[in-house]
Amino acid sequence: xxxxxxxxxxxxxxxxxxxxxxSGQTVHVQGVIQTPQPSVIQSPQIQTVQxxxxxxxxxSAESEGVIDSHKRREILSRRPSYRKILNELSSDxxxxxxxxxxxxxxxxxPPNIATMAVPTSIYQTSTGQYIAIAQGGAIQISxxxxxxxxxxxxxxxxxxxxxxxxxxxxxxxxxxxxxxxxFFVPGSQVVVQDEETELAPSHMAAATGDMxxxxxxxxxxxxxxxxxxxxxxxxxxxxxxxxxxxxxxxxLRLMKNREAAKECRRRKKEYVKCLESRVAVLEVQNKKLIExxxxxxxxCSPKTD
DNA sequence: TGGATACTACGTCATAAGAA
DNA sequence: TTCTTATGACGTAGTATCCA
Numbered sequence: 001x002x003x004x005x006x007x008x009x010x011x012x013x014x015x016x017x018x019x020x021x022x023s024g025q026t027v028h029v030q031g032v033i034q035t036p037q038p039s040v041i042q043s044p045q046i047q048t049v050q051x052x053x054x055x056x057x058x059x060s061a062e063s064e065g066v067i068d069s070h071k072r073r074e075i076l077s078r079r080p081s082y083r084k085i086l087n088e089l090s091s092d093x094x095x096x097x098x099x100x101x102x103x104x105x106x107x108x109x110p111p112n113i114a115t116m117a118v119p120t121s122i123y124q125t126s127t128g129q130y131i132a133i134a135q136g137g138a139i140q141i142s143x144x145x146x147x148x149x150x151x152x153x154x155x156x157x158x159x160x161x162x163x164x165x166x167x168x169x170x171x172x173x174x175x176x177x178x179x180x181x182x183f184f185v186p187g188s189q190v191v192v193q194d195e196e197t198e199l200a201p202s203h204m205a206a207a208t209g210d211m212x213x214x215x216x217x218x219x220x221x222x223x224x225x226x227x228x229x230x231x232x233x234x235x236x237x238x239x240x241x242x243x244x245x246x247x248x249x250x251x252l253r254l255m256k257n258r259e260a261a262k263e264c265r266r267r268k269k270e271y272v273k274c275l276e277s278r279v280a281v282l283e284v285q286n287k288k289l290i291e292x293x294x295x296x297x298x299x300c301s302p303k304t305d
Numbered sequence: 306t307g308g309a310t311a312c313t314a315c316g317t318c319a320t321a322a323g324a325a
Numbered sequence: 326t327t328c329t330t331a332t333g334a335c336g337t338a339g340t341a342t343c344c345a
Contacts, residue, residue, distance in 0.1 A: 254317075256330085258315085260330065260332085261315075261332080263331085268332085312342095313338100313341100314337105314338090315336105315337085317334100318334085319333090319335105320332090320333090322331080322332105325326100325329095
């Protein structure tokens with residue numbers, strides 16, 4: 001018979017178990033699990049209730065037909081965020097990385113992702129792209145339908161070189177540009193994609209490859225066909241302008257939400273990866289514990305020849 | 306080879322949670 | 326209180342895999 005008395009099971013300190021052998025000898029055994037860890041699968045009780053509710057509603061939906069989607073949404077949306085769960089886990093358990101906050105992501109921008117400054121104006125081109133003019137003058141282009149890395153592109157204003165008088169060469173860091181594109185920026189200027197890159201200074205063309213160039217010009221008398229001119233904020237009078245402003249706001253909101261959703265999915269993937277690695281660690285620990293148990297059994301019940 | 310199914314990524318909507 | 330952000334849910338499209 002082996003009696004086991006737990007001690008030192010406080011958080012952060014390795015658990016030392018006092019094992020009393022049949023011979024009266026006591027052995028201090030240090031477990032491989034260093035802290036009492038909550039299960040990664042552990043979730044607030046409400047989540048379990050929700051799962052049950054989902055199954056129930058699904059069944060009832062089959063039998064009764066249509067269910068109240070609002071009610072279901074209300075039930076489903078009570079789940080705490082995975083980031084919160086993981087970060088709480090991280091604060092409890094050493095070794096579980098926290099999901100990075102937005103701040104840290106801004107500090108360390110991935111090389112392929114353009115810096116996203118807070119835009120002051122957002123415009124939509126005739127091809128459906130969004131042009132965000134940041135306060136610093138940076139122009140960002142977002143392609144709807146493309147992913148976050150390729151969809152958000154930064155334009156670098158390069159006034160250096162030898163642009164034509166009154167024109168600013170804009171480097172368009174697009175990975176693919178199909179067709180001629182034209183769009184406007186505030187200040188009654190027009191951004192026009194050059195048909196040939198020859199307009200760009202040769203040193204710039206060499207540095208950017210086949211990158212198309214854009215010029216910001218004073219608008220000509222006639223607007224080019226297919227160009228969507230966004231209304232300047234702050235000068236709205238007619239109902240049509242108000243409607244346009246509302247549309248613009250909606251597009252901006254959608255664009256922000258689109259990016260947020262992408263980011264959210266990225267974090268969720270990260271979260272799932274963390275859980276998976278945690279499971280792997282726990283499985284190893286479990287294995288070790290089983291081995292430890294076998295060893296103790298061998299010690300406690302020596303073979304009688 | 307073509308249809309069925311599964312998987313993945315995306316965009317949008319609704320809403321909880323937090324910030325201002 | 327209002328605004329912004331984060332995220333679950335849902336529908337859709339593209340792609341991969343399986344099977345007759």
